[in-house]
Amino acid sequence: MMHQLYPQVAHHYRYELNKDMQIAAAHFIPHEAAGRCANVHGHTYIVNVTVAGDELDESGFLVNFQTLKKLVHGKLDHTLLNDHTDWFDRYDPNRFPTTEVVARTIYEIVQGYLDALPHKPKCLQVFVRESPTSYVVYRPKAGER
Numbered sequence: 001m002m003h004q005l006y007p008q009v010a011h012h013y014r015y016e017l018n019k020d021m022q023i024a025a026a027h028f029i030p031h032e033a034a035g036r037c038a039n040v041h042g043h044t045y046i047v048n049v050t051v052a053g054d055e056l057d058e059s060g061f062l063v064n065f066q067t068l069k070k071l072v073h074g075k076l077d078h079t080l081l082n083d084h085t086d087w088f089d090r091y092d093p094n095r096f097p098t099t100e101v102v103a104r105t106i107y108e109i110v111q112g113y114l115d116a117l118p119h120k121p122k123c124l125q126v127f128v129r130e131s132p133t134s135y136v137v138y139r140p141k142a143g144e145r
C-alpha cells in the first residue's frame with residue numbers, strides 16, 4: 001500500500017489524522033491547452049486528506065477513516081470524473097477535472113461533512129498525485145481553517 005511522505009501543514013490542533021486513498025479514474029480536460037489530455041485517459045490517483053481538531057467524537061474518532069474513504073473513493077473510484085456533474089463542469093474552467101480542481105473539490109466535500117459534526121474538525125490539506133511526476137496540494141486560506 002502507500003507509504004508516501006506528504007508535505008506537512010503547520011497547525012496547533014491536538015490531533016491530526018491522514019487518510020490515503022488510491023483511486024482509479026478516467027478524465028479529460030475540455031480545453032485545447034490540455035493537448036492530448038483533452039482525450040479521455042486514465043490515472044491511478046493518490047489522494048491524501050489531512051484532518052485536524054482538538055476534540056474527539058463519542059467513538060474516540062476525530063473522523064472515521066471509513067467515512068472519508070466513502071466520501072471520496074466511494075464517489076470517484078472506477079468512474080469517469082467528467083460524469084460527476086455535481087463536482088465538475090465542462091464549461092467552467094474552475095470546475096474542469098484538473099488536478100487542482102480535484103484537490104479543491106475533495107476539500108469542499110470533506111469540509112462540508114466535517115462542518116456538520118459537533119466537535120468541528122477541520123480539513124487542513126488535500127494532496128492529489130495524478131501521475132508519478134505531477135501532484136497538487138490544496139490548503140484552505142488561513143481564515144477558512
Ligand SMILES: Nc1nc2c(c(=O)[nH]1)N=C([C@H](O)[C@H](O)COP(=O)(O)OP(=O)(O)OP(=O)(O)O)CN2
Nearest residue numbers: 029034037041043097098099100130131132133134
Ligand atoms: N496544472 C495542470 N496541468 C496539467 C494537468 C492538470 O491537471 N493541472 N493535467 C494534465 C493531463 O491531465 C495529464 O494527465 C497530466 O499531465 P502530465 O503531468 O504532463 O503527465 P505525464 O505523465 O505526461 O508527465 P511527464 O512528466 O511528462 O511524464 C496536463 N497538464
Ligand SMILES: [Zn+2]
Nearest residue numbers: 027037041043
Ligand atoms: Zn489526466
